[in-house]
Amino acid sequence: MRVLAIGDIHGGLKALIQLLNKLEVKDDDTLIFMGDYVDGWSESAQVIEFLIELSQTIKCVFIKGNHDVWCENYLREGEVNPTWYIHGGKETMESYSGFSAEEKSKHLEFFENLRMYYLDSKNRLFLHAGFTSMHGAEKETFKETLYFDRTLWEMTLAIDKNIAVDDVIYPKRLKHYKEIYIGHTPTTNFNVDVPMNAVNIWNVDTGAAFRGKITGMDIDTKAFLQSDAVYTLYPDEKGRNKD
Template sequence: MKQSRTLAIGDIHGGLKALKQLLQRIEVTEKDCFIFLGDYVDGWSDSAQVISFLIDFSKQYNCTFIRGNHDVWCMQWLETGNINDSWYLHGGKETIASYKTITNAEKKEHLAFFKTTKLYLLDSKNRLFLHAGFTSMHGVTREVNPESFYYDRTLWEMALTMDKSIPEDAIIYPKRLKHYHEIYIGHTPTTNFNKHTPTNAVNIWNVDTGAAFKGKLSAIDVDTKEIYQSEPVYSFYPNELGRNK
């Protein structure tokens, strides 16, 4: 009998077909817990359909949804009708198009979904899950700018450049990293530095493997570190550019 698993899933960016394949490869059971690390929309043509799927999926499975920066833009558009210029150029145009077949009632349901997403999750094993990072040396509870949770890249950049020989009790060891046993993020594609699977640096795991571009959609079992991946997401959408513009 399979044991329960906690699976962190990276940035989906409208790639519903890849998400369905990934979940099939995971061989999902009702014992599993899923932590989605944000950026559900903007990229491939199924953004609105991803949200509908996740809403239905969460009715059967234990899910936590983290808020990404692209989700914030989409949420603001659904609520106000205003189109952020940066969003429109970075996937918003495709997301708006995906909503053409979505009813007003469904849009309200999607808005409610976005509003219930979390800025971060800290579990019972002192593992932190968030979309991007944080800047406070005192940890997430003392973060003065909540936008850091879905925009910050300095946490990951710092981890990538750290000398691995520095002991945790050294004065120069970054205080940000000392608060948590492990940190799971998305936001910055690992493919930017030629890594195609979820990547570890110090105690941080980056699960964004470039699904919005030429990469795969990935999940990681946070206990065993077993990795699951779809085929490259663009291969499901051969007539689209995604964010490869």
């Protein structure tokens, strides 16, 4: 029985299916999706439909990402956030062409039921972005931080690796959990196309929205597999690339 963390998807259904086939997902696996299912490539609505169907046969944990919040607001109220529109929202809106009101309602329910974070029985925390509270994600005052924050990852990258956990200057927010798994900040920002580890944090967003891949990691062994670079599966699209 495996627990697999799946990085940000951003509308890349072809890459997601390819990855799950490579992982040879079994009925007793648990898949923890790190958020940002939509915005980027042309199949965002189709990704949501696929995930809903997948969850009927495989145990899935779905974390909420910032792009998912924007899409949720669009489906609920017709709200088109200007920032969202230029960062993949346009493509997501287009992907819903042909979907019925009933189907959109089902997708809205999916978004509304996404978890802000997930803490497993081994004290491993999964969330999309980060948290700032020294008391942990459960005590975060501003819930938006859980899917927007980048300071947790940036801080962890900057920590002197020789600092002991019991040192007075060791960040208190890292002490609450055995491990922390995040997405949101692509590792490709650091010229890395595989998962990155810093202290007790693993970042599994390997840049699928841009020139990177979707990653699936076995969180017990740290072995991982990846899709092809998503842009190669959508050769006629730019995704969220500016080039």
